Amino acid sequence: MDTIPDPASGNSSRKNWMGTLARASETDLEEFWDLYGKATEYDFLRPPEFGLVMVQGRAGGNGQKFNLGEMSVTRCSVLLSDGTVGHAYIAGRKRRHAEIAAVFDALLQNQKRHDKLNEMVIAPLADKRARALSDRSRKAAATKVDFFTMVRGEDA
Numbered sequence: 001m002d003t004i005p006d007p008a009s010g011n012s013s014r015k016n017w018m019g020t021l022a023r024a025s026e027t028d029l030e031e032f033w034d035l036y037g038k039a040t041e042y043d044f045l046r047p048p049e050f051g052l053v054m055v056q057g058r059a060g061g062n063g064q065k066f067n068l069g070e071m072s073v074t075r076c077s078v079l080l081s082d083g084t085v086g087h088a089y090i091a092g093r094k095r096r097h098a099e100i101a102a103v104f105d106a107l108l109q110n111q112k113r114h115d116k117l118n119e120m121v122i123a124p125l126a127d128k129r130a131r132a133l134s135d136r137s138r139k140a141a142a143t144k145v146d147f148f149t150m151v152r153g154e155d156a
Contacts, residue, residue: 017108017122021101022090024125029100032121037103045085046077048095074098080106 057068074090076098086106090098107113
């Protein structure tokens with residue numbers, strides 16, 4: 001089994017594709033699932049389950065850490081028939097999203113499938129997210145207000 005190196009070993013590509021899968025909409029993932037993943041045989045190591053994680057913030061963005069609050073997440077782990085294990089952690093309570101993301105994570109670890117899936121699934125999802133962020137940024141910039149202070153003359 002030819003696998004892509006783990007991100008802990010210095011390869012950040014798995015981190016990137018897992019993030020892309022987690023942030024994608026469930027509808028988009030379902031479309032790619034029908035095209036590229038539906039025939040995949042897998043078993044659950046950990047079926048989709050809900051839980052809570054503590055979200056931390058930093059004062060001023062880079063100051064001292066503080067607990068911001070709890071957030072619900074769904075996690076899932078799958079085992080493909082070739083022995084590859086895939087994982088997913090998804091914000092919210094989304095069983096199907098976590099399941100599909102975990103299977104795609106496992107599929108992307110196989111070198112034979114990686115390039116095609118990266119090009120046909122991950123790249124379009126990442127492009128769609130980048131366009132959405134750009135649109136949101138552009139809309140926010142359109143509402144920007146520049147405040148200034150006018151110097152008043154002496155009251156006579």
